[in-house]
Amino acid sequence: MKKFIYGLLGFAAISLTSCDYHDPNGDKFGNDPSIGWVQFKSEDISYGTATPGAESTITASVPVVIKSLDIIDLGGNEFENNPVNDGLTVYYTVEDIDGSSSFINIPGSVYIPKGELSANITFTVPATAQISCTQFKVTLTSTSNANVTVGFEDHDIPTHEFLVGAYDLNAMVGTYNALRDGQEQYQCSIVLGEEPNSLIVNNIYGIDPNSQTTIYVNEGGIISFPEYTSNFLFVNGSTSIYVEGFDGLSTCLNGGSVSLNFRLRSATTVYADNTLELIKQ
Template sequence: MKKFIYGILSLAAISLASCDYHDPNDGKFGGESSAGWVEFEEDGVSYLSVVQGSGSTVEATIPVVIKSVDLIDLNNDLVSNNPVNNGLTVYYTIEDIDGSSAYLNASGSVYIPKGELSANIAFTVPASAQVSCTEFKVTLTSTSNSNVSVGFEENNIVSQTFVVGAYDLNAMVGTYNALLDGEDQYQCNVTLGEEPNSLIIGDIYGIAPGSQTTIYVNEDGSISFPDYTDNFLFTNGGTSIYVEGFNGLSTCLNGGTMALSFRLRTTTTLYATNSLVLTKQ
């Protein structure tokens, strides 16, 4: 899959060495150079896919970094503000959304050593847990420094959703509900392809019954496509139309989901990029 648990944890340090600037955080954290906040840098869902039945333990991490906020001086120019970390423990909770995350070997806190700007929240996924789908949410709750809060403004991201699933190509065969560009709805049948790690999507665009589009599913859940000339879709006025794929992602959510990015094209004409979400019935 795309990646597992790539949320980014941030700490801003506000230096008050001079009064010749406007500090946008004035009064929010006090006068310490180590004051700031922690948050996840990116919203969304992160994934880990493991090979079903592989029998091995998988280690995964959330990269954690410390960041600072630039200040604005009286001339409205940005002034670089280097972060100061004297050692910080960040605490978090884990909440199950689908399945049980009881197998996770997670301490509930991560320590960013003094002088360091990064650390990792580490998870251990044992082989016994690699047979079904687990979805859970990690939420930042507090820090060891009273001047370092969780979140700063209303739009800060203090929680991140993660999915752990088992890779099983055979389980991806079936009928899917298709949603094209968030508007058009239809159905697609997915069968096994003749090549290793390949699937065949029938009528990927919803307008060409009988068409077959090949995709390749990697063990990490990422999806790739062959050359567009291998994915003929239909003929329009004597001109061949093909599917040119860019990337995709398969997950175990909702019984099985694939998100694909592609466009239709001829040998000379390129059309707009489409997004397709396939959800297994």
């Protein structure tokens, strides 16, 4: 199946105070402007992919951020704290979810140099690890500064998941369980298209098993659509309705999954946006 990795690493910290505002960090972190918490920038899954049989390596990085609470002045206005970093090492562990991440040196660490606001937790994935789905979770455990914790209350995002593997368009062919907008359930099928890197999704909206919607997939698993006039769906009265696609992603999650974002439209009317999650049977 397909797997992918992307990423980047962000970093932010804490600022000085003044007598005109209430500093919410005062009773939590003290007055040291280098105090705060470290977390991942988002809860998104990162992906990495390679072409089967190709001698290549993937270099992937995880988004991490160190921050503090914003300052609130006496008028109730919020101000983002300015970063202050005297140099920080962030430690992490890696746990397998599917497959083996034995190619990664763990436990590991990443260093954010003094004065820098970003750095990368970087993983190099050899070609031998790109032949099947590998899914693993990175968990931040501690930092070199006792005043910078891992996570803080509702801002806590201490883990980040990765998917790594080989790109294979043929592996996306098959029957899928479909969930549209988190409510409508039905079945779709995917077959190879006639154009390079193209696939045909049958029954994308769940109302016509014979409907055919074209999508394109690049070697990173990123999905795109042609112009909406190329994706006729059905006739409503005397009006032709089409699928206007935005983007999508193919991964090896759950044995193979496809996520699509699109909406229905005519030549003059656009309808609500739709999300479609496809899990291969």
